[in-house]
Amino acid sequence: MYLPETLLKQKLLDFLKSDLAWGDITTDLLIPPEKQAEAFILIKEPAILAGLYESIILFSALGIKTESPYQDGEKIKENTKILFLKGKARDILIVERTALNILMRMTSIATQTYKLQEKIKTIGSRSKVAATRKTLPGWGYFDKKAVAIGGGDTHRFNLSDLVLIKDNHLILFGNLINAIKKVKEKISFTKKIEVEVCTPEEALFAAQAGADIIMLDNFSPSEVKKTIEKLEQKGLRGKVILEVSGGINFENILDYAIYNPDIISCGALTHSVKAIDMSLKIIL
Amino acid sequence: MYLPETLLKQKLLDFLKSDLAWGDITTDLLIPPEKQAEAFILIKEPAILAGLYESIILFSALGIKTESPYQDGEKIKENTKILFLKGKARDILIVERTALNILMRMTSIATQTYKLQEKIKTIGSRSKVAATRKTLPGWGYFDKKAVAIGGGDTHRFNLSDLVLIKDNHLILFGNLINAIKKVKEKISFTKKIEVEVCTPEEALFAAQAGADIIMLDNFSPSEVKKTIEKLEQKGLRGKVILEVSGGINFENILDYAIYNPDIISCGALTHSVKAIDMSLKIIL
Amino acid sequence: MYLPETLLKQKLLDFLKSDLAWGDITTDLLIPPEKQAEAFILIKEPAILAGLYESIILFSALGIKTESPYQDGEKIKENTKILFLKGKARDILIVERTALNILMRMTSIATQTYKLQEKIKTIGSRSKVAATRKTLPGWGYFDKKAVAIGGGDTHRFNLSDLVLIKDNHLILFGNLINAIKKVKEKISFTKKIEVEVCTPEEALFAAQAGADIIMLDNFSPSEVKKTIEKLEQKGLRGKVILEVSGGINFENILDYAIYNPDIISCGALTHSVKAIDMSLKIIL
């Protein structure tokens, strides 16, 4: 998900612009235009850092010098100064809130993801945590990038980079196997095909029909187990990627992880974010 | 915060566009262009509904007919069908996720706000819950609107509609009272002036200097009490709006509310959102 | 109204782009790409300078070096060189007209505002001149900023930063006092409430109902006087800001100013601008 600074800058400045509206009326009156300042951003809880790349681009876009001993993806202790700033005082104050809002959401998502993945490893499971498309509209890039930084799988970015046949498609189309066949015939060789199934039997049919990925939607742990056994019996387990999805959270994830599905996806990674606290301090 | 449909539509279509990228490759292959469908959106938990106005605009922008027995701000029971849709099957499926993501975040924020405000009322407090500027970049309008729907105060929208002198301004400017004086002299008569203070004494000075609003930042409940007493002694309590801010959450809010500060602001309303689950079902 | 250079630049380049269309066909043929030139901008009449900040951003955005002994807000004599330029000859010529058009309008507005404010001071009045929302669509920021530079009050920036209940709202809503009550109950604590009234009696009602600002719309000077007297009798004069508005111009402004209303607003400041002449001269 590498975007060069020049392109990301445009998006980040749009964020800033919507916060500035007709200009900052407070700094305008209190802070002389040329006054210089130094500042740092403090993270108050332990976290996996994310959004540093974006914050640096945003501060730099206004001519503020930045320096950080850290990188996105690093494990940070509580009360750590993660970014040092030097430049026009006005501009530091203007970017402050937008940069913190970005850092806090991205770091929170990365940290949540990391914790979930670590929990899975505690029982020796090989399953990988993945995001869903339950990202915030307009924030898809940032949400997915934070998941990746936290060690999770981004899943598809949008509606054009993976075929994902969901329950609603099948209600309209009719038949699971025919749907897979039709798609395989027409779809670009560059795309994978994923199918959402509701029963172990459907999972088997989907694998036989040639789906690349099978999403076991709202399966109980025992249904997941049963599905895997059926696929192994038919010699199909190695031919498909299994994704477990629906209602999985920090509490119940190990019940699934123990069966080693390839992927465990979890909407809460991006739709229910508990912010990690940060603040910006001016140094005289 | 009334924006007419025509203007909101542009923003909402931008959201949709970023999810569609080069087009939906799944519906393209499985759903015939002219196939019609009906569908509904189901909310699975009790909630204060928000985002319905936005969802309806988005579905309508693609020619999908909508009907809802509810309005934003209504209290909804679990497992309620909140919106009925009729139109091209392809387009319903394409809007599904973006609309749900908007509805889920806005409804979750409105519901959190409502619960917090209700909790305050249980002890007969007159304090009002308010949002902060810890909204998501690019989502300020939607986050604030959801807070308003939930019965909270939006607080300032951006850096240009309220003077808010914060600790960082004062570190740079030097003197609280002079800062208020300087701003009062220059600022448009249409704007209020708020000042963030760290001690009851500063609160008193700020009130005497003519601030319209005083933010008691990271005060303990007893400091809040002490501040209010001081202001009352000087006959200044009725002349300023008191906002309590910093570290306030569902657990400790009543410790503050009991002293009836005018406003209790809470960043978590928008930076830590636990999503309320919803889904869209196609009806054959 | 402080906007950092990086954000203003985007808006200013949009202006330039619309003037360039498919490119400058004259300089393309006559001026070699690398040819350097120096130039200056000359102001031909005495003025209060405004738009210098914007011009410098625009020239700099094309790599042209700028130098000016002046700042926005300074009183400039006729035939003064206000800005010195050095850079690619082509680019100086391309920006010339757009920069002059910005400088001329902003300087003209600032100068008009300044003269009006000075006139008021001649009789010792404390009234402050203010702009209205009769700014040019797309030019709100620049028009308001020029008013501020000229020493006037910007008034509200847009429809979201001040409640202003106008005659048309009241025709639809019905009752002045109820309207104020309804707004006070619901509006964010960060916003002021202004009401437009048509008679001294209405002004009194509005003040009693708790409006922050009262606009005396199309009042004769004697009605203004009467209104102020009534408010003073009730002890309300100090509790509200009085704005006089409607049909006020350079000729009749002192008839109002003599009664010291807080604000005298004047649409002509931005809707009827008489340009101050400037030109750009190339130095060989």
Added chain:
Amino acid sequence: MYLPETLLKQKLLDFLKSDLAWGDITTDLLIPPEKQAEAFILIKEPAILAGLYESIILFSALGIKTESPYQDGEKIKENTKILFLKGKARDILIVERTALNILMRMTSIATQTYKLQEKIKTIGSRSKVAATRKTLPGWGYFDKKAVAIGGGDTHRFNLSDLVLIKDNHLILFGNLINAIKKVKEKISFTKKIEVEVCTPEEALFAAQAGADIIMLDNFSPSEVKKTIEKLEQKGLRGKVILEVSGGINFENILDYAIYNPDIISCGALTHSVKAIDMSLKIIL
């Protein structure tokens, strides 16, 4: 200058959006969403109507029905109702100011242009009034269109549709005749070539070198006369279009018009606009 409604609408909605910012907070609280209203726009002074097309597009874009007995370009008496509106009360109020600001500027420009052109006709002159590029940045289309509606010539739209060799080009290039030659050799056959000259002699040289249009810049009336005589002597008068420009206003225009230059251009048409008053009235 015909732009279809669909394209103009985008530009006009951008204007509206910048005035609405985060939404209209006044109508939001006072006017119920579905409340209908009727209204009309009143013009208070006699004028040549312009901007009606744009206003109608803007109101229509929000679903407001419009009806007008007039068209752009018509001569309107004072106190005339020029546009009738019917639709959601909220939306009428929201568009009100933006539409009036557009109508007032465009009508004012058209009326000024018309009066200047009429004045010229009083002495039987065949000269045509033209605008310059001293239009407001971002408003080029609207300013020029208003001039055209008032019966004036739009002059060039931007830097790409006419070659105009100005004094600054010549300072850099060196030689008037060579400049014309170089341009004639290279320029597309679809473009005309205009040259700005400072003396009657230069005018003659320019005509001989094949310029299509000659701008007599800052000529006194007698110099204009002399130039025309020289051109007639050489049989060149009919081969070039003569434009008189620089310092021409309502007072001195007839001193030039009497010699029948083809074009008299006047920056004041767009840089010094005295607004014609209009207002919108709600009908219950």
Added chain:
Amino acid sequence: MYLPETLLKQKLLDFLKSDLAWGDITTDLLIPPEKQAEAFILIKEPAILAGLYESIILFSALGIKTESPYQDGEKIKENTKILFLKGKARDILIVERTALNILMRMTSIATQTYKLQEKIKTIGSRSKVAATRKTLPGWGYFDKKAVAIGGGDTHRFNLSDLVLIKDNHLILFGNLINAIKKVKEKISFTKKIEVEVCTPEEALFAAQAGADIIMLDNFSPSEVKKTIEKLEQKGLRGKVILEVSGGINFENILDYAIYNPDIISCGALTHSVKAIDMSLKIIL
């Protein structure tokens, strides 16, 4: 690649806007605003129709009624009327050129693709023709869609929907097998991995390392043959998709197709387009 009309419309209107600039000055003077007309678009050569969907959206966006007996993808004979139009004469004339330019390019690409695919079929080959990323900047969606309509494979849409390790990546990274391993470890399970190779040996290594797709870059037909034999010997032919690329054209394609590589990609499909002639005729 399904994009709903509402989203495509924005892009298409941007195209139109750049052609209209400051408005159509010819129709403005000659065609009365309300004059209605009918028209049709004629295709002069046999073709596979593409761009009809886009043209219809564009004409409809200006309120022009459209009717066509055809659909994108249909085989059309020479001198066929493919689209009938009815609406404002001005608007038909304004859209004419933009619509024709879109139709001509898309139809030409679809037709070229179709012919190439048909040629392959003549020898019974199962190879499928594919586009490359040599599409026109800003036209990626349209170029790829035209290829799909012509029966070709779109290949990847952009840099984010397929991992494609090219020669330049390997020069920088060093080792083919390690590159594949590193990518497989980190990349989302939703993406395929393609590797560009230069020799049959590299192809074998890539297959063994687990690439999903192998691009045989600039291979001679005999090298392709040799590669396929090697893969078959190792039992790997069925595990990878083989793409032949580089220097393939209408003349030599059968030399490759005979060996049944899965994909034959051909940059000329989009970078060297010979337009199929069309025109729009007004019917009185």
Added chain:
Amino acid sequence: MYLPETLLKQKLLDFLKSDLAWGDITTDLLIPPEKQAEAFILIKEPAILAGLYESIILFSALGIKTESPYQDGEKIKENTKILFLKGKARDILIVERTALNILMRMTSIATQTYKLQEKIKTIGSRSKVAATRKTLPGWGYFDKKAVAIGGGDTHRFNLSDLVLIKDNHLILFGNLINAIKKVKEKISFTKKIEVEVCTPEEALFAAQAGADIIMLDNFSPSEVKKTIEKLEQKGLRGKVILEVSGGINFENILDYAIYNPDIISCGALTHSVKAIDMSLKIIL
């Protein structure tokens, strides 16, 4: 057609952005962020170089240093290194394809134009080759600029910089001579008037009515000859510019050129482009 770097950069980055979508997933995994590289662009066939200015702007926008011994418009031999690059390896790889696509199309158009113009010169004809409006939507600027670089005439840029009365206008308006008269009366003095005619007689009428340019549409060479003779007989040949258009290609152009029409326009210059091959090579 000179556009300064700052303005062109925005357009070029939009191109790049659409190719990057959610970021480059290949370089992200294989190329370390800070890794530096050098590279060059190689042109494989002889050509007239065009698009170098645009490529340099694009690479520079990402901080890549560029150096070239060539300029747009130069004749380049096969296998020439036209541009040397130095910078972040990731960014060179990301820009590679977009830059090549721009260079290849622009160079191909310039080369085609040049060859056609050279062919005309072989018989001593003075006719100049011109483009049409059959450029790619969104690519008008680049297509026309490439034609200019190749030595051709750009013809009009868009619908607002030349009056061009075409057959469809006349079908709707009725009468050729009246159409010219009406336009001459109303059109700005800055614009030329061109008329498309179908017979030598119409050409004569058009010249007599005062058209500046006459387009002989789909004339046979002998009709062109006859038209020129008629105009010469009436002494009108020198008063109008003659453009020959319709069905002219590399094969038949000399049949027209021999009669020295001023302009021979050829849609194929931009609608049927055969790409000249180029590639980018990384140097370790």
